[in-house]
Amino acid sequence: MAKILPDRSQKILEAIIEEYIATAQPVGSKSLTRNHGIKLSPASVRNVMAELEELGYLVSPHTSAGRIPTEKGYRFYVDTLLQVNDLNSLQKDQIESQYRQHGLQMSDMLREASRTLSTISRYTGLVMVPRLKVTIFRHIEFVRLSPRQILAVFVTQSGLVQNKLVEIDEELTSRDLEQITNYLNHTMTGLSIQEVRARIVTEMTQEKALYDHLLRRAFALSSAALVDESTGDIIIEGTSYFLEQPEFSDLKCMKRIVQTFEQKSILIDLLDRGLDAVGVQVIIGSETKYSELADCSLITAAYSGKRGTLGTLGIIGPNRMPYSTIIPIVEYTASLISNLLDTDND
Amino acid sequence: MAKILPDRSQKILEAIIEEYIATAQPVGSKSLTRNHGIKLSPASVRNVMAELEELGYLVSPHTSAGRIPTEKGYRFYVDTLLQVNDLNSLQKDQIESQYRQHGLQMSDMLREASRTLSTISRYTGLVMVPRLKVTIFRHIEFVRLSPRQILAVFVTQSGLVQNKLVEIDEELTSRDLEQITNYLNHTMTGLSIQEVRARIVTEMTQEKALYDHLLRRAFALSSAALVDESTGDIIIEGTSYFLEQPEFSDLKCMKRIVQTFEQKSILIDLLDRGLDAVGVQVIIGSETKYSELADCSLITAAYSGKRGTLGTLGIIGPNRMPYSTIIPIVEYTASLISNLLDTDND
DNA sequence: TTTGGCACTCTGCGTAAAGGAGTGCTAAGG
DNA sequence: CCTTAGCACTCCTTTACGCAGAGTGCCAAA
Structure with missing residues (x-):
């Protein structure tokens, strides 16, 4: 299944995805050779791109546009190409400082986590409240x-x-x-x-x-x-960030997504999936299994208290997300919350 | 200040506003005479319209478009032209049925109120949680x-x-x-x-x-x-309805509004204003005093328990709102909640 | 005072043309 | 055999233009 690509193809795929993440524009062969230190002519790049399209990692919106990554492309990127940079201490401190207020009880802390995830990532923050x-x-x-x-x-x-x-x-x-x-x-x-x-x-x-x-x-x-008959609850912050994503400029589609958020149940289900997982989970597009979220990806991680996993948190955004910067943010936030819950009250 | 308009001008103003509320399109003299039982020629209507524009109740977006109401126009409409129809028993029942679930505690009830306001009105529902x-x-x-x-x-x-x-x-x-x-x-x-x-x-x-x-x-x-140091809290439901209003199709402006909602503090302030008022309050556009909400109107009413006013609830939408149907919905919801809180636990 | 007529204005829409970005293919070069 | 320059082609996007439609303001007549 996961056939290894030639090194060069991987490099090009990576460059295309990163370029597309940055610009939201289809990536052409020429612009790639200009900006990404690829020492090949556009023609060679085109050959590789055609090959990557053949394999399903890329598509072109129409004949004479550049290429954009498919879900399979993103998946490959996340699984094998991506190297997540650790947060530097400044960023860590920026996140941590949000929790230093006094008199912060657990519910405030979870809300704060959602808000911080959102403002730092500039996407929508999600925090699941622990099930009873x-x-x-x-x-x-x-x-x-x-x-x-x-x-x-x-x-x-x-x-x-x-x-x-x-x-x-x-x-x-x-x-x-x-x-x-x-x-x-x-x-x-x-x-x-x-x-x-x-x-x-x-x-x-x-x-x-x-x-x-x-x-x-x-x-x-x-x-x-x-009796825990509740369906769970989540805290959503920063829905407005969705409105600045060019891929959702269509109001029809935007509305469907916001409605999905308001309904909460779908997001609860998606966060539930991360409960038993270790580390950061990435759910891309149709992997959510919900057509409403076909163009959305989630990055989630579980947080835990003294006695095991309590819930999950993360962010949701378009498929085209800067995974390399978001993943460590989610990871660090989850570990931070876990620490706070562990040491807080004993 | 509130100079009385001639009867005929009032009728025409009313017709224009109602037409505009229904269609979101500038209203022209011709279409008015066609659909609103006005027994005048378009030319006469035009004269009146010019007069109404002179007085500040209408504006035209450009020379050869119809007229749209100004805030002053809406205000006049709400204050003197509008006759609110009472809800029929079917509608009342539709609202009431939402609260008939068992095991509904106060916080659920307030959330339900916000949700019901939103789904019935197809605008965004707001409910203020009682201050400590x-x-x-x-x-x-x-x-x-x-x-x-x-x-x-x-x-x-x-x-x-x-x-x-x-x-x-x-x-x-x-x-x-x-x-x-x-x-x-x-x-x-x-x-x-x-x-x-x-x-x-x-x-x-x-x-x-x-x-x-x-x-x-x-x-x-x-x-x-x-000590009640909290700034208050409100429950917002149905933000997505904003996305179907043609006046907010501009994403920039849409985003500002959604952000304002997320921040909550402005809405809290606006709901606070209705605490001491009796009956339904209407706040139109710039009356909010917030530029972010210059194109939004609120319809609010206070609800109370055994011992006086507890909070306010209402809906927020564009200035162009069907006031005659929304006002009774808000009014009835407020009285319903008040009743439930009065008789529930004694 | 009301109304019909008329010239004028502005938007919106469809078509057409030009420009641009990118592709695939082919053939020459290392 | 892989790489690359060249070239024709495709399709989107932007701009321009013209035209139809809706609406206005004004004037003169009823």
Whole structure:
């Protein structure tokens, strides 16, 4: 499959892709020889280009235009040609400084991450909020809003506050609630939500629970409160950067993309894919499997807390993206967030 | 100032504005006489149009185009010509049905309101989240994230959860925190945050507090937790509808507007203006005082809970908006939300 | 006061022509 | 055998021009 290209062809392909990334214009043989230190005549370059087109790495929009990379071209570029430069300390500092504010809690931090990704890259920043099930139980509180409605407020180890409205069949007194709260906070702190749920299930079947009415209701309430029925949430920042990409100057197509963003579900799915991966993931165009995003690429990386992966973050932009500069930005941001979550509260 | 126009001129102005709202095209004298039941010759209409232009209600983009309304024209239309049709029960039901889901807590409801405003109107929906200071104290909880960091989680009467990270100078034990929490929850429930703050200030100066170390710290912590330093927050839905407005087909100008949305602060300011007003407010173009929004209009209304105004909601779109259909939508949504907040939890 | 008529203006659109960038092919050269 | 210069060809883009259409302003007549 991944047939190795002759060295020269690779060099030319690389030059074409980088030129196209920089200019958004089809790249011709002449301009290549001028600007990219290629010591060949335009005619030779043309031969190679024809060959690369044959192999599917390039296309020309019409007979007498230059070439532009195909998805396969970008994929090859990302997989084998690209060498990512590390960030210099100035850039690192620029990113890091955004998190140095005081009183930044986790939700602020995630929003800040999305915003920083966006402003630094000049593309659209994406940060997935950790799913309930991967977070670690720190504290739960039940607030009775009406006799049958209880608001469960739940704080994770890293300081993320989530809440859920639970409807109950049978009224609970303030005293009952207090006891349930105390019980949960004393037995469950430090466990992951998955563990908490497992614990609840086993305890529910144990003798004690069968006879203790209150305990039974405690379990019912808390398992209802900890069901993760949400489809996930993401923080999107910098949609406006899309509007400056020449490839989306068509309003029709632009609108489809912005709508996709607003809907969120597709982006959630795409970020989900990066959850189990290590390092930076690149999803190019149709690899997203969504026709709405056929001209968009994502660069994502997972971030983690003390106890494993919490979520993913990244940026989305047109296929024609400066991968070499974006990838380290995403990578560094993910590791930074991971560090902050690891060391923050212990 | 508001010189009364002759009846006939008003009719023609109204027809022009409505035609322009419908078509986004400059309106000519001929097409007016054709479609709007105006029993005059084009020539007479032209005379009136020239007069209206003289008075500043209309402009023509160039010599041989039709006329389009100026801001002054829209303002006159909204203030004196416009008659808002009430919603029929079908439309009301369509809006109402969005809130009939179970397990909808306040934050979901506000998001839903923004989304519904947007989809029904086909413009961009805006909902301001109630400021901390206007909400009513229901429950507070302090979760210690690290020795010096305390996450204050705060539930309002209507079930809105807000939280804030407080840095403290002196460590507090779990027991201390528990006592403080109990104290606050017992004495403050049902008061507005402003009242709570006032109460804290007076009690702090009273004898008891001077000698009780814990109490003093309780006050310090809770007043820090209840300071409303946030600039407010709004929920924006349906930005993509902007992309289908012909007046914003220029990407440059489009981008400025979307950026303004992302920044939020300007929209917050504009929604703030409607806080003390009764009924529906219309802000047209430069009345916003922001050049970025010179071609945008807002239609807003305040919503309230049991104890007075909580926030505002509305929609934003181009100046050329079908005010007669949007105004009742905003009005009805605001009253619906107010009702839901009034009767929901008592 | 209203209206028909008329000359005028400006936009928008389609066609045509010129210019330019790039290609593919061929044949000569190292 | 690979490389390169030359050349004809293609197709897009820009510019120019003319023309139709819509609308205006003004004047004179009803």
